[in-house]
Amino acid sequence: MTTTLQPPAAPAASAPDGPPARTPRRVGFGSKLSAWDLKLSPYLYISPFFILFLVTGLFPILYTGVISFMDWDQIRGSGTFVGFDQYAYVLSQPAFWDALRNTFSIFVLSTVPQLLFAVFIAAMLDQNIRAKTLWRMGVLVPYVMAPVAVALIFSNMFGDQYGIVNTLLGRIGLPGVGWHSDTFASHIAIATMVNFRWTGYNTLILLAAMQAVPREYYEAATVDGAGKVRQFFSITLPSLKPTLIFVIITSTIGGLQIFDEPRMFDQGGTGGSNNQWLTISLYLYKLGWGEWNFGRAAALAWILFLIILVIGALNLFISRSLVRDEGTRDGLTRAQRRAAARATKQRVAAESTGKGARS
Amino acid sequence: MKSRALRRVALAAAVASTSALVLAGCSGGGGAAAGSSDEEVTLTVATFNDFGYTDELLNAYTAEHPNVKIVHNRAAKSNDARANYFQKLGKSGLADIEAIEVDWLPEVMKYSDLLAPVPDDLKSRWLDWKVKAATDPSGNLVGYGTDIGPEAICYRSDLFEAAGLPSEPADVAAALQGDWSKYFEMGDKYVAATGKPFFDSASSVYQGMINQVEAAYENPDSGEITATTNPEVKKIYTETLDASKTQSAHFEQWSTDWYAGMANGAFATLSCPGWMLTQIEGNAPEVSGWKIADVFPNGGGNWGGSYLTVPANGPHVAEAQALADWLTSPEQQVKFFQQAGTFPSQVDALKSTDLLDAKNAYFNDAPIGEIFTNRANAVTVTPFKGQYYFQVNDAMSKALLRVDQNTQDAQTSWDQWVSQVEAIG
Numbered sequence: 001m002t003t004t005l006q007p008p009a010a011p012a013a014s015a016p017d018g019p020p021a022r023t024p025r026r027v028g029f030g031s032k033l034s035a036w037d038l039k040l041s042p043y044l045y046i047s048p049f050f051i052l053f054l055v056t057g058l059f060p061i062l063y064t065g066v067i068s069f070m071d072w073d074q075i076r077g078s079g080t081f082v083g084f085d086q087y088a089y090v091l092s093q094p095a096f097w098d099a100l101r102n103t104f105s106i107f108v109l110s111t112v113p114q115l116l117f118a119v120f121i122a123a124m125l126d127q128n129i130r131a132k133t134l135w136r137m138g139v140l141v142p143y144v145m146a147p148v149a150v151a152l153i154f155s156n157m158f159g160d161q162y163g164i165v166n167t168l169l170g171r172i173g174l175p176g177v178g179w180h181s182d183t184f185a186s187h188i189a190i191a192t193m194v195n196f197r198w199t200g201y202n203t204l205i206l207l208a209a210m211q212a213v214p215r216e217y218y219e220a221a222t223v224d225g226a227g228k229v230r231q232f233f234s235i236t237l238p239s240l241k242p243t244l245i246f247v248i249i250t251s252t253i254g255g256l257q258i259f260d261e262p263r264m265f266d267q268g269g270t271g272g273s274n275n276q277w278l279t280i281s282l283y284l285y286k287l288g289w290g291e292w293n294f295g296r297a298a299a300l301a302w303i304l305f306l307i308i309l310v311i312g313a314l315n316l317f318i319s320r321s322l323v324r325d326e327g328t329r330d331g332l333t334r335a336q337r338r339a340a341a342r343a344t345k346q347r348v349a350a351e352s353t354g355k356g357a358r359s
Numbered sequence: 360m361k362s363r364a365l366r367r368v369a370l371a372a373a374v375a376s377t378s379a380l381v382l383a384g385c386s387g388g389g390g391a392a393a394g395s396s397d398e399e400v401t402l403t404v405a406t407f408n409d410f411g412y413t414d415e416l417l418n419a420y421t422a423e424h425p426n427v428k429i430v431h432n433r434a435a436k437s438n439d440a441r442a443n444y445f446q447k448l449g450k451s452g453l454a455d456i457e458a459i460e461v462d463w464l465p466e467v468m469k470y471s472d473l474l475a476p477v478p479d480d481l482k483s484r485w486l487d488w489k490v491k492a493a494t495d496p497s498g499n500l501v502g503y504g505t506d507i508g509p510e511a512i513c514y515r516s517d518l519f520e521a522a523g524l525p526s527e528p529a530d531v532a533a534a535l536q537g538d539w540s541k542y543f544e545m546g547d548k549y550v551a552a553t554g555k556p557f558f559d560s561a562s563s564v565y566q567g568m569i570n571q572v573e574a575a576y577e578n579p580d581s582g583e584i585t586a587t588t589n590p591e592v593k594k595i596y597t598e599t600l601d602a603s604k605t606q607s608a609h610f611e612q613w614s615t616d617w618y619a620g621m622a623n624g625a626f627a628t629l630s631c632p633g634w635m636l637t638q639i640e641g642n643a644p645e646v647s648g649w650k651i652a653d654v655f656p657n658g659g660g661n662w663g664g665s666y667l668t669v670p671a672n673g674p675h676v677a678e679a680q681a682l683a684d685w686l687t688s689p690e691q692q693v694k695f696f697q698q699a700g701t702f703p704s705q706v707d708a709l710k711s712t713d714l715l716d717a718k719n720a721y722f723n724d725a726p727i728g729e730i731f732t733n734r735a736n737a738v739t740v741t742p743f744k745g746q747y748y749f750q751v752n753d754a755m756s757k758a759l760l761r762v763d764q765n766t767q768d769a770q771t772s773w774d775q776w777v778s779q780v781e782a783i784g
Contacts, residue, residue: 075470181764268613
């Protein structure tokens with residue numbers, strides 16, 4: 001693209017040779033007001049979001065930051081400064097590391113199958129099927145259900161002794177699984193709830209992206225003799241990359257903050273007898289609302305914030321390189337492309353200085 | 360031009376609506392003054408589980424006080440109520456009357472100054488130890504005692520019969536007279552005869568035993584945590600888990616499986632404070648074999664019980680106190696007992712013939728009034744529960760569950776509990 005770029009031709013009308021003779025104007029209050037209007041209105045129009053963010057977003061974040069350095073009594077709203085003690089406490093707790101492990105395990109178990117299913121279902125919905133809208137709305141139904149309701153139903157299904165899943169396993173002669181005692185089993189059970197709820201949501205986003213792929217590509221591929229599978233891997237999937245990245249990032253943020261499903265997985269909601277399904281958000285809740293230690297909870301909140309920042313940066317890095325890859329249909333390596341870009345830049349620079357000398 | 364005119368109109372409208380909001384806010388804030396007894400007031404009462412506060416019974420108060428409207432909010436579990444309580448205590452948003460449970464009473468007592476004290480003339484209404492637990496260092500009683508949880512043994516008579524054990528309440532009571540070893544002996548016989556578990560979980564047996572220890576987890580004088588070094592705790596832990604190996608159904612208390620087990624005959628006995636009766640009846644409505652034996656191993660035990668508190672910053676403190684007074688009066692408490700099995704903590708209620716004559720149809724017409732009065736009289740030890748009791752005990756029930764579920768052996772689980780308790784504070 002850059003090679004074909006020309007310096008924009010200077011519009012003749014707006015660039016006269018000399019300063020124009022100003023027509024005398026009466027500068028009234030009205031026109032001053034309209035000048036301000038022009039300058040300020042856009043800021044005013046976008047300000048509600050930022051004011052709301054300052055009040056409901058930034059202030060709590062900073063307030064949490066202050067509390068995290070204190071031994072805080074939430075009920076009386078007072079505390080004493082203790083420095084980094086709360087951070088040290090949280091990081092020294094085995095429960096924190098259990099929570100970190102569980103969070104990532106549940107995240108992987110829920111994101112990977114979820115996206116695989118979503119891509120598959122979206123590809124199916126992208127075909128010529130009857131009652132398209134019905135099917136498309138159908139996949140969104142689980143998303144509309146309240147997470148707590150989903151969690152309640154699923155935790156009944158995953159009961160250790162009278163759950164429907166273990167009963168079915170027993171029917172086919174398999175031993176029951178300790179959904180509430182085995183760490184990995186509990187992660188699978190929770191990931192199932194997450195997948196149930198979010199697969200349809202991601203499917204619709206991916207479907208929208210698939211519909212944006214020009215149909216000519218498929219026609220050309222069909223003419224060239226490519227089958228459906230080949231078309232999917234050579235046309236659909238590459239075109240989906242930017243959307244996939246978006247979906248991956250949103251799933252990551254959601255996955256790291258997972259709370260409802262593990263909270264509702266048993267009656268106490270404290271993450272299992274041996275922290276089997278204690279996630280970071282759940283541990284945060286336990287510290288804050290179980291032990292009433294808001295200093296520690298605030299410190300953990302900041303640690304979670306930093307973890308999300310790191311993962312977010314990682315995502316950004318990966319997604320950038322992926323997006324750049326998407327444009328490489330010219331068969332050049334990165335070094336070659338850079339060299340070409342440099343050459344173009346030099347040529348443009350030379351041209352513009354030459355032009356400057358001319359005028 | 361057109362758009363500018365529109366913009367001006369919009370601006371004027373915005374200013375007008377903002378000032379309207381401000382004015383509305385001001386007038387709303389002005390109406391909070393405490394009203395006289397004739398003023399229309401709405402009182403909210405927040406409870407959990409089942410306090411027996413049915414609309415019919417609450418209507419009796421509204422009939423006497425036509426200006427009062429009562430809104431009853433009921434949380435499913437005490438943990439939900441606890442989170443809500445501490446989140447809002449000292450701020451706003453609590454109900455006019457809030458129920459609290461004895462297990463988190465120690466945490467509440469740290470903030471006793473935020474609660475309206477119970478009038479002095481009512482103090483003689485309750486059992487001594489019920490009053491003592493809710494009195495702060497400056498002598499203010501801050502909780503209106505509702506119920507206590509004297510424990511009996513509920514058992515499945517049909518399963519007992521099938522196992523060749525005595526099945527009539529009097530015979531079971533006689534057989535269980537003595538300490539916990541009698542209970543575990545009976546359990547061994549039951550397991551040997553049927554191959555099925557005798558009790559629900561290690562935690563519930565542990566609960567019964569630890570509530571018979573005077574100072575299990577903390578030193579009453581210094582408040583120091585002594586749980587990990589107290590030999591009695593270790594002894595109860597070991598005894599429970601030894602028996603649990605063969606006799607426990609390995610449920611987690613309050614789990615859906617546990618509730619299902621009540622109906623499925625998954626276990627034959629259950630520690631039964633008065634409030635447990637509605638739990639059993641509600642979850643096993645079709646089982647006819649549940650009966651109550653007037654006995655509890657090692658004497659008496661108290662499990663749970665609640666108080667009503669009146670947050671001092673509520674809008675209608677005086678009216679709320681009047682209602683709390685009524686709700687915890689001996690006459691009303693007897694009615695709530697008949698309704699939900701919540702055993703009264705009032706001296707007069709315990710002498711009431713209505714209470715003594717109370718029977719429960721579900722439990723084969725068990726004379727529950729008489730049984731639980733006997734059980735209450737058998738309680739000799741009032742366990743001390745300090746401000747860390749809830750956390751230590753919660754960690755302990757998880758430690759027991761780990762062994763019960765075969766995740767860890769007893770020693771590993773104990774060590775893990777010790778390190779958890781050491782991190783508390």
